[in-house]
Amino acid sequence: MNVIPKLITDNPELLLYIDGKSHTTVLGGIKLTGFDRLKVTLKIVFGGNTIKAFRHNLDLYNSVQCEHLVEKASEALDVAAAELAGIISRLTTALEDYRSERLEAMKPKQAEKKQLTEAERKIALQYLKAPGLLGRTRQAISASGIVGEEVNSLIAYLIYTSRKRNTPLHLMCLGPSGTGKTWLQERVSELIPEEDKLEITMLSMNAFYYFGKDELKNKLLLIEDMDGADNVLYPLRELQSKRRISKTVTLKDSKGNLKTVTLNVEGPVCVSGCTTREQLYEDNANRCILLYTDDSPEQDKRIMDYQRKQSAGLVDQQAERNVREQLKNVQRLLQPVSVKNPFATYLQLPEAIFKPRRTMLLLLLFTETITFYHQYQRELQTDTTTGEQYVETTIEDIEVAFSLLETTLLKKSDELNDACRSFFEKLKAWLRQNDSETFYSKEVRPVFRLSPSSLSRYLYELERMGYIKIARGSRYKGFEYKVQSWDDLENLTNDAHEMMENILAEIRKVNHSSPGVAQSPDGLHKVQKTSKKTAVAQQQ
Structure with missing residues (x-):
């Protein structure tokens, strides 16, 4: 009766392969990395004779080393070379399968995309269509269990929303240790669907290059502490700026010949991280909107009051979970529609702003993100030249962007950290x-x-x-x-306010009439409007 060969993997450092009368122990296990090699240390025993054991280390992918093993082991164990060669071949296959299974099990489990029920879809659609969307979102964020930080949490939520766009924004939470940077990032990220985010504690230097080509596309990458991501700051910057990364590596094929392979990982991605040291990560911070956490005594009191209520069972945690689920469903309904800002040429920055080019880009993208979030309240238009469908930014979007980013813009104008x-x-x-x-x-x-x-x-x-x-x-x-x-x-603040008011006054002078909004039952507006030169363009 033939015994089916089996690999016993109870102890990863001491694998046991049983094939007929042979018992082969893989001492020290196998490395899970490096698919071009399979180095092992073997202890081969036949017929239960542990005294007459043969030990050898080799690369099972090296045919010369395998032939040498079969020749020496067959002599030492008094076994036919052909029989031993078959055992080694089947052992190699079993180890390859084991390595693949282990690597697959170690991969982060990506949550499956949730399919909304008709009732959930209807509620989310009504939420996105109703007036005062940002005000209601701000209230919902507070009701989800985030204490204080009203402006910061709304900015973070909008930045995380931008992950669905071709040019997403990025966020860096700053503040002294113990002021709630990680807590703020974690709680706001709970409002984003699980299938759209990836949480990172620590990564090896080349980890980003080994994701699937589209595995990170339009994902939110959450880095708990930038200090734990030192090795990947460069590929992170490339993903932020170029929205793709690539790396050429050298591998050996089955015959031992060297060949080059290019690993490509596509973005775009939205990156969010926390740190106490802004200047240390200046290159990454320049690509991000910076949020400074509230470390005031008043915020301390609000958080401690909430903690006491939570401990006393006075916080309705189920209601908070319901709000979080509703905001996730709202996110699931947003479609990757383009945005055009006809007022972009009017926007200016204070002269005191450091690195104005990147700051201007962040302001423009943030304004577009606000428009993107209001897509179910804007008419979907079509450019007759390119056929591209888009929604347009309004004056109200610009006012909100200036209002929310006022602190951030002032920080970028201030030479003091x-x-x-x-x-x-x-x-x-x-x-x-x-x-x-x-x-x-x-x-x-x-x-x-x-x-x-x-x-x-x-x-x-x-x-x-x-x-x-x-x-x-x-x-x-x-x-x-x-x-x-x-x-x-005070002077810096007054200059910024005066400049903002002048910009908004100029924009209000523009005779830009917005047509009535026609909506379809399933959300995005189906009435297509031919693109035309707006009054903004005509005045230039």
């Missing part, structure tokens, strides 16, 4: 309260509960930039500092 600016504004408020223009560092440190190193860093930066100067003192007795600039942030 967020932590230093926050300290400087608190310092000025404290000095005004004490009716003073000067201070000693030893007075300030206990007031703001700063470590000596943090305080020294802030004072050095402020002095270097000319915001404070040393009035008197020495390094032994301590320096007395004097504030040189009291209204710099």
